[in-house]
Amino acid sequence: MTKRHRIVLAKMGLDCHDTGIVIVAQLLRDHGFEVIYLGLHNSADAVVKAALQENADAIGISFLSGQHMTQVRLLIEAMARQRMQVPVFCGGVVPREDAAELQKMGVAEVFFPGTLGPEVVARVSGVLDRGRAA
């Protein structure tokens, strides 16, 4: 039996729309993930610190109020400072042209609103399983 995937989920900045991420947390738990959800208003350093402490395989964040570009940049910078290399997943109200830029910055997958549960699980698992095989 393989080890379960561990993922740290968090809301960053002042945005408090957490419906999506709370649903994803439960969804991933139901599919065998170990989920550590940090709640709202986390700084980039707090997310990276928690991910290191938890020995997480991935980080998942979500945005609804237009702060995704700034906060993702801060997160990627904080990860680089700590030499942390795990896939970052980002979901929420993100314009498609921004999504392409987020992926250039290093985000593994961007999930738009309306993505159904099974697809979220499949894409997250896909990235993590590929990482494990490599």
Next chain:
Amino acid sequence: MSQKPPLSSAAGIAIKETYGPDDITGFDAGRDLGASAGEFPFTRGPYPGMYRERVWTRRFQVGFGSPGESNERIKYLVENGANGFVITIDLPTSYGFDSDDPIAQGEVGVTGVAISTLEDMETLYDGFSPDSVSYALSIRPPVSAVTLAMLASVAEKKGIALDKVIGTQQNDPFYQMSGGPLQTVTQFFPLDGTLRLCADNIEFISTRMPRLNWMVTNGYNLRETGVNAIQDGAFTLGHAFNVFKMAKDRGLDVNVFARRASFFLSCSIDFFEEIAKFRAMRRIYAHTMREVFGATNPECWRMRFSVQSAGNTLTTQQPEVNVVRAGVEALAAALGGAQSIHLCSYDEGHGLPTEASSRMALRTQQVIAYETGITRTVDPLGGSYFVENLTNQMEQAIRAKLAEIDGLGGMFEAIRHGWLENQINQARYQYQADVDSGRRPLVGVNVFQIPQSEELPIEIHKIKADEWGTKRSEYLKQWRQRRDAVKWAEAMAHIETAWREGTNMVPALMNAVQNGVTMGECNEAMRQAQKWSFR
């Protein structure tokens, strides 16, 4: 392709094939609906004549970037005939932070306007007088106590008597609950302090600024978390009743303060259920205000509400279809007797609304208001076997849920102990499971999808967060250099003293903002007075 519709409503009420006289046995129009609109228990509407007299208000939502930019936009809209505005505030201001606080990085001016100084509020009112143009500030305590102090100070500086000032300070202590209920309220300020400022505001407004709306219970954000129409009705009313009880416990007169209370509600997509919800809520409110709170002034029995269409029913896929969803929701809100309606823009699944998409949302309402003819008679669905039966069922279900909340010691306790959060989380997860399984059809998402290549291109509202943040930081730096340091220090000290002495905070905050104290500093001083810190 055929898709059988579910035979129970979104909130789980079973819907029969047909309805007839047996479904409303004992129905007494005078008792259950009121002789007409504007009569107890107001099921048909809060005012006589309703839209025959005055079509619902089509409010404009304004607020982005700096106060100057927002003021220019308001001037443009006033020239085009608007006179009522919902001013949305950016997230740093909503949480009581100045634009130059490090926590505000990337958020300044994005979701609304930034207000850090008295001068910012004066700029917002440039060219307008607070006794003639109505601004509704979407704001809650502790911040609403500071914005109230700013508004009162603007009026004083313009030589306008406080009792002439119009507008709204939303002042709902649990307003930011569009998610993680308790943490959004408790992260940056102690809950007891928030409740005290809510009561301070009610006291100050009801005694000194009687034309100002002091409390808009925000059921909208709560509904947006994914709870159903029954929970929506019960949580929203339970919440308002708890605030009223707090005001009454402070010795305020229910016949005075309740006159200026109103509601901000969501209208979702389950058409008849939403109409029944609005009608049932008005009836419960009227009975509760008269029989439980003992209000004798008929104005205090009347439940008035503004509606925004449900953002959480919009889809990112085939976004133009959202115009239809919002249109259906606006129709339900009008048939449900709303006083003011704001429609979500069709592009909200992609980003913040553009001017073009906002205009489409307004035009949708105008078609309903001026072309369909539904405004010609009051409560056109009243007396329908189905609608009256559903209204009765909604009332019973909401009352049962209210009794459950009472059993927990009221809504504040239910929130404090995580009960509400639990209800929300269950509802959210169930909703997604229903969409995933197809039990809940969602056009373009789990039925009638098209490939991404066929999606229409969509224009995106450009966010200039970094530019706004930099400009605001420079402004605040100069502001802090310009002000009188001695007077500033005295005003800061006075906030702490007033807090500890338990006096009404609004006058102390007025003194503070007039002496250069910023929004962030007011909040910091009040945190320090409570010996509380989050940093």
